[in-house]
Ligand SMILES: NC(=O)c1ccc[n+]([C@@H]2O[C@H](COP(=O)([O-])OP(=O)(O)OC[C@H]3O[C@@H](n4cnc5c(N)ncnc54)[C@H](O)[C@@H]3O)[C@@H](O)[C@H]2O)c1
């Protein structure tokens with residue numbers, strides 16, 4: 001059997017080579033020629049998997065080690081009888097860590113106080129729910145916009161709100177997929193009209209997909225408010241290109257790495273491996289624990305002082321400080337960038353651990369509860 005796999009999938013050769021010849025490729029430039037005699041194709045988000053890539057090939061199984069599936073023509077795969085799997089939820093914890101690390105950074109660098117403020121989340125899927133639950137467990141006043149989930153979930157259990165209400169919150173965290181069809185398409189969903197309701201001082205975090213926020217409109221609102229917005233962007237409208245004028249208004253700018261924890265990426269590969277083993281009837285696949293690396297910092301102790309936002313920030317940044325990724329991106333772009341810069345930053349990413357790999361000890365019950373809410377383990 002032959003497998004073509006993106007070279008940026010951690011552990012892919014270790015997990016799959018017992019069953020097949022695994023050829024590692026650049027996912028961005030993958031061609032029809034390269035996949036034509038493969039049995040299985042394993043990708044990440046940078047590969048467009050569609051008729052143009054697969055027509056005439058022998059591919060029977062496609063796996064994407066990602067949460068988002070906007071790069072996959074699932075209808076075409078279904079029509080052709082090609083099995084497909086993605087990795088729902090694999091890096092939800094990582095994205096939530098990113099959101100909180102960013103708030104920690106804004107709290108330290110701009111004295112942003114967010115704990116007592118109204119929080120709005122857009123999208124209540126694996127990521128949005130994780131983010132929502134963390135805010136809720138911290139005692140925050142949080143609401144969420146997700147028209148699909150609102151219809152499914154019993155009323156009163158989740159604080160659903162309109163998109164306008166969510167955008168009126170002090171912190172808005174965006175975790176909707178990129179969609180162009182259906183009743184609630186998200187492409188350009190956050191445009192000029194909605195942004196006109198966003199007040200000075202609002203923090204907007206975008207870690208879903210580029211294109212959900214209209215960047216021209218975002219720059220317009222930033223200008224109208226004389227820069228009084230806090231903007232955190234992990235995803236960009238024209239990836240892998242970044243518009244320099246959008247970069248200029250971002251307080252935190254990162255190259256689509258919100259989900260790039262070591263454990264999240266490894267879990268993505270492992271989830272695809274599990275589906276592959278089911279599809280090809282391969283017995284006794286490895287358990288998750290065998291495919292996931294432990295965190296490097298096993299525990300941190302905290303002071304027994306009162307719970308402050310500064311203490312939360314410092315605890316989070318002991319494991320993951322988003323400022324590092326922002327500095328790395330800006331440094332590269334300042335030195336001169338081209339089409340390959342974004343992917344280079346991602347390919348050579350110094351992976352980080354998730355908060356949930358680290359125990360916290362020493363603190364008062366209330367402090368430990370807050371850190372548990374953010375994702376840490378408590379001894
Ligand atoms: N930046 C990153 O590194 C990173 C990492 C993981 C996921 N993502 C992106 O974040 C998205 C969300 O991830 P997830 O795991 O929660 O996905 P998910 O599929 O579990 O959930 C997506 C949610 O969005 C909701 N939704 C769809 N259209 C909507 C709309 N118009 N308005 C509001 N909500 C809408 C759906 O009902 C669903 O509940 C993914 O699609 C992916 O594109 C980015």
Ligand SMILES: O=C(O)[C@H](O)[C@H](O)COP(=O)(O)O
Nearest residue numbers: 044045046066067068259260
């Ligand atoms: O959809 C996802 O899971 C994330 O956006 C993921 O982090 C994308 O990473 P990539 O596949 O581009 O390496």
